[in-house]
Amino acid sequence: MLETEINVGAPAAAWREAAPPEALLQARGLCFEGGGKRLIDGIDIDIRAGRRTIVMGANGTGKSLLLRLLHGLIRPTKGEVLWRGRPLDRRGRHAQAMVFQRPVMLRRSVLANLRFALAVRGFTGSERSVREAEAMERARLEGLATRPARVLSAGEQQRLAVARALACAPRVLFLDEPTASLDPVSTHAVEQLIREAHADGVTIVLATHDAGQARRLGDDLIFMHAGRVAETGCASHVLNTPRSEAARAWLEGRLYLDSSS
């Protein structure tokens, strides 16, 4: 169940009641400080299993930081991240994968990039071969297996990054603005991969500042402002009838600056 920091109206309450009960990931009182500034400030959210949760907000509001905290890449200054009700541990992290805004390609071939990820995640022998083939097909990179990954186009690299993450069979896939630097065709291809992953049961947590993408892909939406959750709810509801001033200003294309930003 998603917690909000502002008043929750009747439609949001209805969405809450309709929500499936299992919270795969939970943030409780999550805070993170850096450079003497509180960058994430007391976030309480639930990420529900099998849902596509969009984390939205302007640049610098803490979207990427929140994803990294939830994925366990950085430790919170205060608060905790729970995986199925228990503190996030190695097993929980093992069930997660992350795709970054700028895809990290090893200085190897396309296939070797996949092989490395699968090897370090413990896949061996025939299972690894099967997963490699599936990932190549999923990313539609079959003809480029021996090509150095770093010479691929930006769109191909991001498809490979998503396929590599999915090849490791995660239960949760974090995507940090994966299409921010892609053209519409490449964006569509990456979104298609996300849809397919979701259809296969993978829980999606996607950070974006693209309202169109949030509409296309979102089930739930967390709107962030100045390191806090400004508003949460069903994605279509938040996007159509935002209640917080920060979300409303953002969606109307207005500049919204307050003392905390």
Added chain:
Amino acid sequence: MGSFMGSLGEAAGLIMALDADLLEIIGLSLRVTLTAVAAACLIGLPLGAVVGALRFPGRSLAGLVLNALMGLPPVVVGLMVYMMLSATGPLGVLGLLYTPTAMIIAQTILVTPIVAALTRQVVEDLHTDYAEQFASLEVRPFDRVVALLWDARLSLLTVALAGFGRAVAEVGAVIIVGGNINHVTRVMTTTIALETSKGNLEFALALGVVLLVIALVVNGAVMTFRASAARMTYA
């Protein structure tokens, strides 16, 4: 100028005639240098990669020490190895003083910090790119080091070249522990020093030319290989 050109002509004659003494000295020089560089790479590459890629207490100090050791004075290293290997030293029983092995040991000590310090920098830079992906995949420390060394392999060729450059031109340490004994431990640099002091400038110059040519050929070969390999695997 005329004297220099005359010496250069005579040096060319010695090289073209494949003088036996000259070939013996060149052969020993290459054997000592290449063995020392190989040993230094075996130690320095993983050492530098560990310091560059992993976080542990004292890591900054380790990096600082590696950088400082790059400037080890060869004569000091020569003296230390001499004292270790001399008859009264702790390793005197091995009887290695005034042998090519002693020269290899001294050069390895000189070159290892260079290889390790430069490797640390190369690996650290690459790790900056990879760190979040490695953390997300939960890559274990050993696998991190291996992966970074493999992916940085072409840059590390340049590191090995830097080590080769230091070793092949080194004279202070090898003359102390090798003794510059004819047909036993006489290498190019020690011979150049000796023949110059004797006034035999033609032979010294011939060796100098060979030394330069070897350095050029090795560098050229490595850089050519690096460029073509980079086109195939990196971009």
